[in-house]
Amino acid sequence: MTVIALNRCYPGIREKEAEIEAVVGQTDEGFEVRAALPGVDKEKITLFVDSGRLVIKALRESSFAQGREIRRELAQGEMKKEYYLPESVDVDNVSARFENGILSVRLPLRQQSGPRAVSIE
Amino acid sequence: MKPVKRSDEKRMDVARRYDPFRDFFDEFESMFEDFFRPGLVSRTEDSPALIHADIGEDDEKYMVRAALPGMDEKNIKVSVEDGVLSIQAERKEEESEEKKGYFRREIGYGRYERRFRLPDNVNLDKVDARYKNGILDIDLPKKEKGMSKKEIKVKGA
Numbered sequence: 001m002t003v004i005a006l007n008r009c010y011p012g013i014r015e016k017e018a019e020i021e022a023v024v025g026q027t028d029e030g031f032e033v034r035a036a037l038p039g040v041d042k043e044k045i046t047l048f049v050d051s052g053r054l055v056i057k058a059l060r061e062s063s064f065a066q067g068r069e070i071r072r073e074l075a076q077g078e079m080k081k082e083y084y085l086p087e088s089v090d091v092d093n094v095s096a097r098f099e100n101g102i103l104s105v106r107l108p109l110r111q112q113s114g115p116r117a118v119s120i121e
Numbered sequence: 122m123k124p125v126k127r128s129d130e131k132r133m134d135v136a137r138r139y140d141p142f143r144d145f146f147d148e149f150e151s152m153f154e155d156f157f158r159p160g161l162v163s164r165t166e167d168s169p170a171l172i173h174a175d176i177g178e179d180d181e182k183y184m185v186r187a188a189l190p191g192m193d194e195k196n197i198k199v200s201v202e203d204g205v206l207s208i209q210a211e212r213k214e215e216e217s218e219e220k221k222g223y224f225r226r227e228i229g230y231g232r233y234e235r236r237f238r239l240p241d242n243v244n245l246d247k248v249d250a251r252y253k254n255g256i257l258d259i260d261l262p263k264k265e266k267g268m269s270k271k272e273i274k275v276k277g278a
Contacts, residue, residue, distance in 0.1 A: 036188075039256040062175075067182075070176050071175065074188050100254065100255050
């Protein structure tokens with residue numbers, strides 16, 4: 001089965017935002033993006049789909065609401081991941097689920113209709 | 122998770138400057154460096170991937186917040202032995218996910234590990250761990266002052 005690294009095609013991620021770690025795989029119905037967002041509140045995740053683009057943005061707060069941080073290894077603040085979508089993705093039917101720190105975005109493909117006869121008026 | 126982005130390096134240095142874990146921690150870590158590889162994608166099947174974590178403290182406790190996205194808490198093991206806190210996790214194959222085998226491989230199917238050498242003042246009897254939203258929270262209460270002090274009576278011959 002193929003894993004398509006769409007992320008490698010996109011160089012335009014701004015330096016100041018941490019890049020969200022994610023993978024893209026192919027499913028029966030299309031593509032699925034799985035993004036690792038451990039410790040992020042669901043309310044702090046935004047997902048945009050517009051013409052040919054999928055944008056995942058998230059805000060991760062400090063791990064420590066109280067006390068002081070003595071070592072940091074996890075990304076904090078604004079995080080982002082952006083993909084160009086193939087035209088075949090059915091953007092009206094994109095759905096997403098957030099569970100155990102993993103955001104799964106399902107990107108079904110449009111139903112392939114064969115050549116269609118067009119009536120001439 | 123990637124531990125540090127280039128833009129975070131400065132902040133990281135600041136955070137490290139007053140790190141009481143550092144001496145223990147880094148010495149121990151370097152022993153394992155050859156076995157653990159950071160990064161979820163490029164590692165081989167056999168070697169466990171490195172778990173990344175934030176560490177904090179307040180007056181009562183040390184806090185470890187380890188990133189383990191998409192785990193089942195049943196497959197996470199936390200133990201303390203000889204002053205070393207060890208976290209081990211495994212993402213197991215599940216039948217319902219069979220169709221998504223390629224994801225498991227890519228986002229990190231397999232084993233994860235991390236060890237931290239603990240400061241002496243941790244009360245090991247009260248270590249507490251919870252898994253929620255992809256993060257393993259471990260609280261390590263500090264011993265109350267005087268608890269680690271014990272007077273030894275000197276006996277005569």
